[in-house]
């Protein structure tokens with residue numbers, strides 16, 4: 001085990017495990033800060049955030065006043081529980097600038113996300129906030145061994161979405177050579193990857209699968225390219241999908257977590273151990289709550305992740321309900337980082353749909369499919385309504401392992417998959433086999449669920 | 458002795474079978490015989506083609522799911538009861554048949570039945586002394602390439 005590192009004093013050092021001898025990047029120093037120091041830093045920063053928001057954000061001040069809470073009541077870290085939650089609707093209700101805590105002259109960047117309905121939400125950054133953000137992303141990258149000399153292809157969308165520019169600035173900060181490819185034009189993406197000798201890719205995991213597929217069609221075997229790792233995020237994905245990506249492309253697939261409301265990508269990231277995601281706790285304070293009661297749950301218990309920004313001045317987010325379901329892991333990571341981990345986010349409340357009274361997450365269906373198939377087929381979930389009754393159809397593209405010259409063999413696989421899904425969901429599903437490439441591919445977040453219930457209600 | 462059969466996945470909607478056949482025709486590939494087996498929602502189109510490798514590459518490049526399977530062609534007379542004679546032999550040797558279909562093209566006055574056996578090599582070794590197996594070259598002799 002590595003000795004605890006003093007914050008920011010570290011200039012060099014190596015990880016002791018000989019199998020993963022990656023030189024330690026000084027930017028990672030804060031990942032190893034002793035817990036006590038971390039807690040006092042967190043408290044100081046929390047108090048600063050609360051003061052800032054109370055003085056500048058009318059909504060926050062009104063909510064504290066309603067509860068007769070003064071910023072000074074925050075005396076220890078646990079006092080965070082006195083503070084009200086912030087939810088996505090608060091960002092919409094105060095559109096566009098209502099939650100800003102800094103004057104526009106100090107704000108140097110705005111991002112916005114469309115959301116699924118209605119007005120976008122707007123987020124803001126001071127120059128210092130941008131530095132915190134790129135530092136968080138750089139620490140995420142350092143944790144998986146990205147270094148100077150790496151050639152990084154950023155295939156997240158650039159623009160209002162935080163994914164592209166967020167990943168971009170982190171890779172630049174760590175000293176990699178950045179290719180701002182943005183999303184789309186997949187054949188060109190593969191060409192760039194091959195011709196430029198790309199070593200790292202950042203995009204959504206579903207888009208990377210599409211890139212692998214496109215490469216195969218172009219006669220490019222990704223396993224023979226220099227690309228060695230991918231930083232994937234912006235949508236929930238399963239362990240099964242990770243192993244499929246790793247098998248088909250020969251790269252290591254790492255998970256990066258973030259959301260625009262907090263900062264963008266870089267709130268957390270998996271390390272080389274690939275067991276859960278470290279949260280950069282000195283910047284983002286995590287809590288897990290019972291989504292029904294709002295009660296804070298102990299580490300190790302699954303619930304909704306709530307995040308508080310500890311170093312964001314343009315738009316502090318205090319106790320923001322992410323709607324992501326996870327738990328804070330209790331064990332220490334083998335990598336030696338002292339900052340805590342959350343388990344891989346497989347479920348996002350926003351993706352959940354209710355069918356015949358049952359809550360369903362798309363990843364549950366993916367897990368069921370993967371319990372039958374060794375290779376994850378391209379699939380899509382279609383919800384329809386017939387005479388007032390909701391139906392769920394899972395369209396699956398036939399691939400090499402599913403397709404057979406005997407109809408009955410394909411039918412057998414179809415039945416096995418539908419039974420596996422029914423076992424997990426407890427409701428009947430109709431599985432339909434489709435031709436290859438008949439399901440539209442996404443260049444960003446995969447569109448797993450098509451809800452046609454309003455159309456044929 | 459064994460023939461390479463191309464199987465294609467086709468969705469049950471108008472035009473899908475034709476799109477495969479047209480693709481092959483447009484590229485000058487002749488189909489010797491075909492059979493379609495289907496369920497309610499999809500089907501498997503099986504083709505015998507002399508240049509099966511070219512056909513496979515072409516179909517795969519156009520996003521068809523393709524599988525190559527070994528099948529065996531057995532010669533039969535154009536006479537009543539000739540197929541049942543063949544089936545008797547197979548039955549006696551306990552050879553498992555997955556499916557069968559007739560070979561449509563002419564074969565110097567005889568016909569051929571295409572068999573998909575569970576184990577083609579085992580089937581061939583058991584029946585070759587009693588039945589006339591058609592060599593690929595003979596089967597495709599009268600088919601323009």
Ligand SMILES: [Zn+2]
Nearest residue numbers: 271333335337
């Ligand atoms: Zn770790």
